[in-house]
Amino acid sequence: MNGPKIYLQINGMNIITQTTVSSFAVMVILCVAGYLLGRNLKKRPGGLQVITEKGVTVIYNLVEDTMGKHNSYWTPYIGALFLSSLGGSFIGMTGIFRSTTSDISTTLTWALMTSFLVWGCTIKNSGLKTFLKGYINPMNIISDIAQPVSMAFRHFGNIMGGSVLTSLLYTALAAASAAILGLIRSSGIAVIAIVAVLGIAAFFFGRKKKKLALKILGIALFAIAVCAALEYFGAFKEIPILEVGIPGVLSLYFDVFSGFVQALVFSLLTMVYVGMACPPKEEK
Numbered sequence: 001m002n003g004p005k006i007y008l009q010i011n012g013m014n015i016i017t018q019t020t021v022s023s024f025a026v027m028v029i030l031c032v033a034g035y036l037l038g039r040n041l042k043k044r045p046g047g048l049q050v051i052t053e054k055g056v057t058v059i060y061n062l063v064e065d066t067m068g069k070h071n072s073y074w075t076p077y078i079g080a081l082f083l084s085s086l087g088g089s090f091i092g093m094t095g096i097f098r099s100t101t102s103d104i105s106t107t108l109t110w111a112l113m114t115s116f117l118v119w120g121c122t123i124k125n126s127g128l129k130t131f132l133k134g135y136i137n138p139m140n141i142i143s144d145i146a147q148p149v150s151m152a153f154r155h156f157g158n159i160m161g162g163s164v165l166t167s168l169l170y171t172a173l174a175a176a177s178a179a180i181l182g183l184i185r186s187s188g189i190a191v192i193a194i195v196a197v198l199g200i201a202a203f204f205f206g207r208k209k210k211k212l213a214l215k216i217l218g219i220a221l222f223a224i225a226v227c228a229a230l231e232y233f234g235a236f237k238e239i240p241i242l243e244v245g246i247p248g249v250l251s252l253y254f255d256v257f258s259g260f261v262q263a264l265v266f267s268l269l270t271m272v273y274v275g276m277a278c279p280p281k282e283e284k
């Protein structure tokens with residue numbers, strides 16, 4: 001795994017990087033989606049409008065349940081933060097853009113924004129004198145430093161760790177594909193035919209007994225035999241057969257599930273910290 005590519009550098013400062021391009025791509029996608037989903041709203045909504053309204057309602061309810069109804073005006077910001085995190089993680093699955101959340105600069109910026117919001121709300125609600133008085137206790141200083149650092153590294157670490165594991169998996173599967181197909185190919189056309197027959201037999205036996213595992217095994221063996229035959233006759237040099245399907249299943253966790261969970265956790269932490277700094281008037 002390498003860091004983001006640098007496209008423009010001025011006086012040693014990285015002005016435009018791969019992460020910057022990905023961030024702008026996510027921003028454009030969200031803006032276009034917001035425009036398309038928000039136009040031509042009707043009193044009798046269609047299916048897409050119903051889904052959109054339900055999503056907005058869910059976010060508003062989440063913010064009000066976590067921060068209190070008096071803080072419902074934070075919903076647009078929390079929604080934008082959640083969707084930016086989710087889109088930033090998912091955009092890496094395109095193979096064109098790099099995940100913005102796999103760059104510590106992105107998550108650290110969001111975490112610092114949360115800290116600045118907390119400090120600003122605390123000063124607004126309690127006054128500058130009370131805010132500064134809290135730093136008499138050194139633990140408060142440590143807490144204010146640890147808060148953005150922990151938020152940033154938690155989000156970054158999970159997404160970056162998933163990307164590293166996925167890259168290692170692709171490398172391992174490519175090596176395994178070369179080893180397995182090379183062994184079968186070098187054994188001759190007879191062995192290739194035997195593997196193909198075994199695959200067909202396993203598939204039909206699994207179909208008869210209604211065993212999904214046997215059917216999958218049969219398909220896998222037949223596919224391996226076909227790829228080995230193609231390599232044997234020189235149609236292809238190396239076919240990474242094991243890289244098909246297996247990474248996609250694991251991607252459901254590392255890219256989809258983990259990306260959603262981290263976006264939700266980051267948004268929830270932001271709501272908790274900002275909500276504590278913005279209590280109801282009667283609790284001030």
